[in-house]
Amino acid sequence: MRSPGSRLRATITSYLLILPAGAFLSVVFLYSLARLGYISVHNGNTGLEGPAQIDAYRFIVDDPLFRQAVKHNLLLLLSVPVVTVLALTIAFVLHEGIRGWRLYRTIVFVPYMLAIPVLGTTFVYLLSLNGMLNSLLQTIGLGSLRQDWLGDPSYVLGSIATIIIYHELGFGVVLFLARLLSLPEEVDQAGRIDGCTWWQLRLRITLPQMRSVIMAFVTLELITMLSWVFAYVYSTTHGGPNFASSVLELYIFNDAFSFQAPSFAAAAAILLLAATTVLIAIQVKRTSVEVNPE
Amino acid sequence: MHGVSKGARRGWLLALALLASAALAACGGSSDTPATSGGGTTSGGKVELTFWYWGEDDAPGANGWLASAVKAYETANPNVSITVVPQATDTFTATFATAAAAKSGPDIAAQWATGPVLTQVWNGAITAISDLVPADETKHWLNTSENTYNGKIWAMPEYLIGVPWVGNKTVLAQAGISTLPTTWPELIADCTALRAKGVTPFAFGNDTYWTTQLMLQSLSSVDDVVQASIGKKSYTAPEFADFEKGWAQMASAKCFNDDVSSVPMSKGTEQFAGGKAAMTIGTDGNVRAWAKTLGEANIMLGKWPTYGSGPLKDYYNATQSTSYFVTSWSKHQKESAAFLVFLHSAEQINAWYAATGTPPADDRFDTTKITGAIDKQLYSFNTTGPQVWLQNFFPPQVDGNGNAPAQQLVLGGQGDAAAAATTRETAAAQWRAQKPDEVKNWSNFHPGG
Incomplete structure (x- = not known):
């Protein structure tokens, strides 16, 4: 048994070992965050021009463009269950060991490796009114379904959500497939012996074993939809038409870079961080309860 | 089983917090970028x-x-x-x-x-x-x-560049048109004639916000725009709003390429560059490129057709x-x-x-060096008479949040001239509320013209 003295020494040693990394992270992340908070309540690009005359937080919360951007981010969250179910389904199918499954896995994963602006530019050509999708619909006699996917405010957000799903799908498939490959086969075999159908096996035996990885994926996708969709929007619509695809990151970008309003950009960024943190905390809490109910 | 330990949970939370912080720091970090020292x-x-x-x-x-x-x-x-x-x-x-x-x-x-x-x-x-x-x-x-x-x-x-009205002689001739329109009714009539022949009358895109330039033709002075931005006048007043009806008329007459709402200018004007559209507008550089692909003799240049009747209606739009x-x-x-x-x-x-x-942009330039007919005409446009590029006189925020969506509303047929004017006025009101110091500075600016 270790003495209290040696335990204390071990504890001190542990803290000393993580001190450099902790200091580095504090400087890089916490300082940046503190600066952001400071700028949000001060004038000027560096916050050196005195306290702000306008409450940036109150202003942006009342700003219809900010509210519209928030609404769009929230709507994009609806893509999370879609991409999760799709990725799971594809992973299950590939896990069945169908011929050429490794090739299919690679094909599904390729979009995830592409730079988002490349994807965005490609989809502008695919989804514009005279793009490939509408031409295809016309060719197969479904011309009535032809739409201005990126130019019509009714469709543009859905189109962007589709591009995001296309990009994120590969990540989900690879993640879920890796988990599936690591599951013990005995449990599956026991289920089969007990007469489970394929669906029963997947829903009642496989899915519960994958819960932690599914929750991790969902959490990452929630972060993506809230905080990492700028590149998709910027490379396809720049938030248009008429702000119909504007998102919070674009709002922040415009205030920071186009309109020289750093305090407003910083305030919006702080609010985005707060919203993301709350959402993620709820999700992580839920995950821990579901995965570890005791 | 696959339980998540308390330590792992903490680590996971920390990782998420750091990710979010990093993303935000990246967004706001530009404000802190140290300037390169010079001099x-x-x-x-x-x-x-x-x-x-x-x-x-x-x-x-x-x-x-x-x-x-x-x-x-x-x-x-x-x-x-x-x-x-x-x-x-x-x-x-x-x-x-x-x-x-x-x-x-x-x-x-x-x-x-x-x-x-x-x-x-x-x-x-x-x-x-x-x-x-x-x-x-x-x-x-x-x-x-x-x-x-x-x-x-x-x-x-x-240097000086302008944005002339450009025509493709061969394509215009398909509808029996031999000159560029000089008035808006002529333009709409040309669009109707060209559409009847199955030709796209005017190639355009949704990302330039150049349509605001037409407002100039209804203004008494460039200062009007400054006065409207600072709140002394309103962008919903007829002299600031009526020009949008001109673009709405073009949209109704199907002047534009049908995908105008979903493509940027560079892609929209490909139809003109490819000899499939009759007219467009573009910078001098664009015109030179089109002259190379379509043939200089095939290109026709003009000033924008007249829509408004204000004292600035004949001003050209060149800018440095x-x-x-x-x-x-x-x-x-x-x-x-x-x-x-x-x-x-x-x-x-x-x-x-x-x-x-x-x-x-220098009057000592030896203009004999300009030899091409297109280049000569462009230079003449850019250096003859008064010049105003109206977008220069909008506070950038009003331009970005007002002119841009206003154009998209009208060209996409999702709003009329009044809606476009309201969008511009709302953007100006937001700017005034957000940037009182800028408003004070702009209030002291009285451009002539």
């Missing part, structure tokens, strides 16, 4: 100048020309060393604003004319070029009125686009100004034209 003097008395340059997007070949100009200047002035830092289009305004806030950065910089330049004048970041360069030099520079404020010229023009200036913190303001003057020397303006094909 140093070595112990040997050598003058080191830093030039933050932008121009290549407007005039391809500009970067190469400047590199040669710097080399020539350094050879002639061995005590001067100039470092050129090309700027990115999306960020060069913000990058300079950061430098201006810290009052540290380049000796010479570029910003777009009028609004962006004057914003930095009001920030105290620019030394008037007319205080550094004698009047017998600046009198040769063209369009200096775009950056004239309080009786001083604040920045130097290098980008302006170059000496920063207020530069330790070598005279040397910096001397280099800018060098860029207007006969040798350099000729070299500029040879490198870019874009005429320099």
Whole structure:
């Protein structure tokens, strides 16, 4: 048994070992965050021009463009269950060991490796009114379904959500497939012996074993939809038409870079961080309860 | 089982927090970007100048020309060393604003004319070029009125570009049309005739916001726009709003390519470049490129058709686009100004034209060097009569949040002229509420014209 003295020494040693990394992270992340908070309540690009005359937080919360951007981010969250179910389904199918499954896995994963602006530019050509999708619909006699996917405010957000799903799908498939490959086969075999159908096996035996990885994926996708969709929007619509695809990151970008309003950009960024943190905390809490109910 | 331990949970939370912080720091970090120091003097008395340059997007070949100009200047002035830092289009305004806030950065910089330049004048970041360069030099520079404020010229023009109305003779002829429209009713009639022949009358895109230029034809003065932005007038008043009806008429008459709402200008005008659309508008550089692909003889140029009846209706829309200036913190303001003057020397303006094909903004330019018919016509448009590019006179925020969505509303058929005007007015009201200091500065700005 270790003495209290040696335990204390071990504890001190542990803290000393993580001190450099902790200091580095504090400087890089916490300082940046503190600066952001400071700028949000001060004038000027560096916050050196005195306290702000306008409450940036109150202003942006009342700003219809900010509210519209928030609404769009929230709507994009609806893509999370879609991409999760799709990725799971594809992973299950590939896990069945169908011929050429490794090739299919690679094909599904390729979009995830592409730079988002490349994807965005490609989809502008695919989804514009005279793009490939509408031409295809016309060719197969479904011309009535032809739409201005990126130019019509009714469709543009859905189109962007589709591009995001296309990009994120590969990540989900690879993640879920890796988990599936690591599951013990005995449990599956026991289920089969007990007469489970394929669906029963997947829903009642496989899915519960994958819960932690599914929750991790969902959490990452929630972060993506809230905080990492700028590149998709910027490379396809720049938030248009008429702000119909504007998102919070674009709002922040415009205030920071186009309109020289750093305090407003910083305030919006702080609010985005707060919203993301709350959402993620709820999700992580839920995950821990579901995965570890005791 | 696959339980998540308490420690792992903490680690997971920390990782998420760090990810979010990193993303946000990236968003807000630009404000803290340290400015590059410039304007140093070595112990040997050598003058080191830093030039933050932008121009290549407007005039391809500009970067190469400047590199040669710097080399020539350094050879002639061995005590001067100039470092050129090309700027990115999306960020060069913000990058300079950061430098201006810290009052540290380049000796010479570029910003777009009028609004962006004057914003930095009001920030105290620019030394008037007319205080550094004698009047017998600046009198040769063209369009200096775009950056004239309080009786001083604040920045130097290098070139002029306009946005003419362009036609393809062969395509127009398919509908029996031999001249470009000079009035809006003629334009709408042309659109109808061209559509009847299955031709796209006018190729356009949704990302330039150039449609606002037509407002000029209904205004009494350019100052009207400033007055509307600062709230002394309203963008919903007929003189500011009616021009949108012109674009709405074009949309109703199916003048535009049917995908105008979903493609950028570069893609929208491909139809014109490919000989499938009859008309479009574009910069001088665009016109030169189209003349190469479609044949110079096939290109027809004109000023925009008349829609409004205000005193400015015949003004053309050429602008210096980008302006170059000496920063207020530069330790070598005279040397910096001397280099800018060098860029207007006969040798350099000729070299500029040879490198870019874009005429320099200088009345000493030997116009006999312009040989092509298209180039001659473009130069004539750009240098004859009064010139106003109206977008320069909008605060950038009103331009971005007002003019841009207003154009998208009307062209996409999702809103009428009144809705577009309301969008612009709302953007102006937001700007006034958000930027009282800027409003105060703009209130002291009274452009002529």
